[in-house]
Amino acid sequence: MVSQKVVVKNPTGLHLRPAGILCKEAMRFKSQITFTFRNVTANAKSVLSVLGACVKCGDEIELTCEGVDEEQALQALISAIEGGLGE
Numbered sequence: 001m002v003s004q005k006v007v008v009k010n011p012t013g014l015h016l017r018p019a020g021i022l023c024k025e026a027m028r029f030k031s032q033i034t035f036t037f038r039n040v041t042a043n044a045k046s047v048l049s050v051l052g053a054c055v056k057c058g059d060e061i062e063l064t065c066e067g068v069d070e071e072q073a074l075q076a077l078i079s080a081i082e083g084g085l086g087e
Contacts, residue, residue, distance in 0.1 A: 003062055005060050005063075006078050006082065007060050008055050008058065008060075009081070009082065009084055010087050012087075014055040017087070019047050019050040020047055022044060022085055023046065025076060025077055026073070026077060027045050028076070029069045029076070032065070033045060034064050035053070035063045037054075037061045063077055065077075
């Protein structure tokens with residue numbers, strides 16, 4: 001299991017479009033991928049779970065990946081989030 005904290009840079013946080021991009025990226029990997037924000041753990045492969053976490057711009061989340069491709073998954077998701085998730 002690997003984990004790392006990252007700050008969400010999207011001006012509007014994880015609303016529908018960036019949440020969809022995050023989920024699409026997470027689905028590429030076999031590992032279980034979650035993130036924790038304010039004592040809420042969300043499944044990064046579920047758009048509804050990501051939206052339900054109510055992550056805003058500037059919020060820090062902790063990504064956790066567990067599985068055969070956990071290192072690659074963590075790096076890919078951090079790069080996607082730091083890149084603004086398409087925004």
